[in-house]
Amino acid sequence: MPGTIVDMHVHTVRGASDSSLTPEQLRKEAQRIGLTGVNISEHDRVWDERQIEEFREQSGLFVSRGMEVSTDMGHMIVVGLDSYVPGIRRAAELRRVVDEAGGFMIVAHPFRHFFDPIHFRRDGRQPFDMTPEEAAERMPVFRLVDEMEVANGGCTPQENQFALRVARVLGKRGIGASDCHSKQGVGYFTTTFEEELRDQAHMLELLHGRRFQAHEGLNAGEFRPYVEQALPTK
16 A cells, blocks of 8 residues: 555635535545545635644644646646745746745646537637647646646546646656545545655655656545556547
8 A cells, every 4th residue: 555645636615616525524535435645725725724734633634735726827736835926827937936935836637628629619729639749749838847637536537548648758657636626526536655644845755756656446445546548539
């Protein structure tokens, strides 16, 4: 078994208007399925230290204070920032701020809706038509981030598998995360770390050291690495 199994993308009622997940529900569901860590990633805000400590003590989980930042290049999961900083809606500025803090930056669900042609036609663009190799080379977001979600609970199998192939081209490990907004989604995908995490600094050390792997199936009792499969077409 890995040292710590972390759901890296979690939204609760404390910071996401579209979430019904309470901290108490998160605690109970994590304990039920065997999840041992969570990266709280509310939209454009972080839990304060008192809230983090309280939840850590009540749950017995490893708890990381993250954030999902809305930027001009998509949504980014960041670890290592203590607060929202003005200007970070520009992804390049977010990159600078994260570097200054010694943090870690992950592009969330990079191919969500990309295989729905209507998504692009709505704003006058041609449907997405790139190979994983072409996407890795042409999409500038991948030159900006440390990692990318390859297994996101809110994405289709085709979107996730394509992201995993792009990650392989880029030499990235790939992050697994549920993106849950209710207790039903907790732990659908996870990121497992090689060591039992002591604190967020230790987590950042293992993230930068690439000592983690995306997993699936924890919530269904079928815990296994998330790997390439036959690429779905829908």
